[in-house]
Amino acid sequence: MSISGFLSQLLAIIVALVLAPLLMGWVNQWRAWLQNRTAPGLLQPYRMLNKLFHKESIVAETASPIFRLAPYIVFGCMVLACAIIPTLSTDLPMSPAADAIALVGLFAVARVFISLAAMDIGTAFGSLGARREMLIGFLAEPALLAILFNASLISNSTALTSIVEYLAHKEFAIYPSLAFAGIAFTMVSFAENARVPVDNPATHLELTMIHEALILEYSGRHLALIEWAVALKLFAYSCIGLALFFPWGIAEAEAPVVLIFALPALVLKLAVGGFLLALIETLSAKMRIFRVPEFLATAFLLAVIGMLVHFLLGA
Amino acid sequence: MNALYFVFGIPLLGGLVLALVGHRSYARDLNVAFSTGSFIAACFLSVQVIDHGPMFAMDKQFLIDPLNVFLVSLTAFVGMTTAIFSRPYMRVEEDHGKMTPSRMRLYHSMYQFFAVTMLVALTTNNLGTLWVTMEAATLTTVLLVSVYRTPASLEAAWKYFILCGVGLAQALFGTILLYMAADRVIPEGVDALLWSNLNVVKGQLNPTIMSVAFVFLLLGYGTKVGLVPVHNWLPDAHAEGPTPISAVLSGLLLNVALYAVLRFKVLTDGALQSNFAGNLLIGFGLLSVVAAAFFLSRQKDVKRMFAYSSIEHMGLMTFAFGLGGPVANFAGLLHMTLHSLIKSAIFFSVGHATQKAGSQIMDDIRGLMKVSPTVGWGLMLGTLAILGMPPFGVFASEFLILTTAMRDLPWATPFLLLALGVAFASIFSRVQPMVFGDTVLKPLEHPPALLPVFVHLALGLMLGLYIPPYLNAWYLQAALLIGGQ
């Protein structure tokens, strides 16, 4: 492992850990502004994490070790995911450990554990949330895979670093299949990150909530880890989207100096992305839970059409 | 001056004039006059083509050869006789309150425009124009079918528009593919959509593109021919529109669509050097004959029944052209002529009969022989003729088709015979009580125009006994043309 590779890997993880809550705060701030509310400060997520880490963590009497373990596993999965997604540089020593398919698997592991933990206590809300979460997951994962395959087809590789290297540094070309994949990816990200058309992150109304129902029983540092993991997941998805569809500015293995420009580029892209996310969330209404399968099936089909288009136009 | 311009110029003028005065009482006569003018011009055109051979007009945009000149005169002739028939028929409809003056104006004007679209479709050399005029023919007939504004007629017209619109979209796609194939072999500056230019280079057209193009073209124009399974619009449009329109739809429009298919078949055969197009035609034709025969046995509405009979006969012609070869092509063309003449004659008689009975349901029509012997005899003879009884001409053409089928495609003959038998039994058993049964109906207030019926039947009879030598030569030339020579 070269020293520059180690450094850029370390940098990627640190940037993810630091920027993720910031991105969350940025999105929440814009959401508030767009809805004519007074916005919480940009640093509000950090304050909340800080507060939660200092609080006592209360665990139900009936909880099994899974319940205690789940936050660490989820957090670990998300950190690992952020480590293998090329955010600043494609020179990531950890990325051979997991390709695009394994990335989807990582998200799945996190999902399974959080759902198990939610059911572990035996409350009604937990089971309800777990069921909904699995429903969404089982539809979103194939869609996400199909989207990543679109990019893989273009670059002939499933490794995220090679995909980004190919897309960012080969001669610029328009790939119509990526247009399909882009729309599908937007739809999947909304579902996976429990954003508005699918779920409302700001609600505790039992009839509509999905994600909040899962973590209702957590408190203290457990909740802090999970909230951080949620922020990391949003960050990871944003970075996948940026890496696949707007890959410019990510440094190559041979050019570590570009890293200096990569960070501002990333922040700028995330800022725009976060604003758009808040805008879409404000403009759209939450759909009924029974519409969600339709929504995700559409995303999956769009990704499949993208692949078909690639075969036709590329041939 | 080329007679061609008068052939469709006169009805075009007629359409414009009748759009202004079509509601007046003399509009009926004007309608006849314009159609007659067009027919006379068509006669002159035929003489010109017989004397001087195939010719072009308007910078090659129009092509008159033995194949289409015969259809032009047939179209103009049936157009004229139908106009004569529609004079008293539509007058009765007006008296019954089914037609208002404004609807009469629409009817007359669209009748002439419809004739224009068919005549241009037949004579054009440009395959793009062919598509445009076929679509225009759909639009004019949609208006004609819906002219009564009853729920049923609106439904029929809507179905007709949607199905034929979709069908013609496929045909346009086929035309685009054909143009694409042509673009590769026809030099720059030469119009690659002209049939005559394509015919010269048909051997070099790309076979893959041509076969796909032909499938789309057959599906597209086949919808207008009424081939099963894309026939659903046809019975509705025939049953719910005014009877003169049923007559021209069956007698003429279906022919024009089949003519378009034949033009493309010539090109496809030339490009593929195989019987691919022919086999497709055989398949669709056979399916249409058999399916229509069984459908028609279940009809209660007389116009629907004869509409299915039209599908059956169009299927038979398609089958014949699919077999190919001079004899089958000859028989197909002869059958086309006879079907036009006799089916329109049947619709004329049926029109008068339904007006007398006030219903299109066959159980309500009884004893035509007592009310009006001429209508009764017209219907009876027409039915016998279309069912292929000798000495009418249909017997001759069906005989030729069947014997060719027996020689080239023995397995298909039992199906054809079965279908013809079913059709015979069901049509005859329905028509017989309609003509001979008892009735209490009174005669009509306006005397029916039976001249067209008997002229058509007489021609059908004549063609069964004796085909005049020039007509025979004409058919032979056209048959060779379809054979690609």
Place this chain on the structure above:
Amino acid sequence: MNALIPQLINLFAAVILILAFAMLSQRRILNLIHLYTWQGLAVVGSTTVVAYVTDQHHLYYSAALTMALKVILIPWMLHRLINRLNVRWDIETLVNIPTLMIVGIALVVFAFNVALPISRFSETVAHGTLGIALACVLLSFLMMITRAKAVPQVIGFLAMENALFLAATSATYGMPMVVELGIALDVLVGILIMGVFMFQIREQFDSLDISHLEKLKED
């Protein structure tokens, strides 16, 4: 940068395909008209790019004609129509959109398979889009047969015409101008007739639901 311009054609074709799928699953009549307008605009874009790349002047005219007809005139007529028919906010109950989409995908696969051997023989810059055009034709057809209301059926018909136009541009740089004018005229007259028809249908059936039109069928 010049190498990018032909790729724009593919992008436009992909957009047209996305819009065809969007129309297939769209329930609101108003949104359908918007989607149709966008599709028309994408067709104009693709035609203009083809015209620019190949320097075919008559394609500029057909792009202008398409713009006038399919982006301005027909959508305007449709808006007027739905206002006067008072169906502006109508929502159609579509059964099972995922199934519809899967059928749509199957049609796309079929179209691509048909088009692939053909488009190999074409030398035009846009030959790859022939399959997309055929797919759009079939998708519009699917849309027409799954709709129960009159206005969406007509929009499906118009979308089919858009797709055919795309096919003509991609396969052969467009049909001759005379033919294109004829087709445009047919479409225009067709939509006028359909508009009149819808009023009559509503008068007779008190509804624009085509499923009421079921008297004529085989017993």
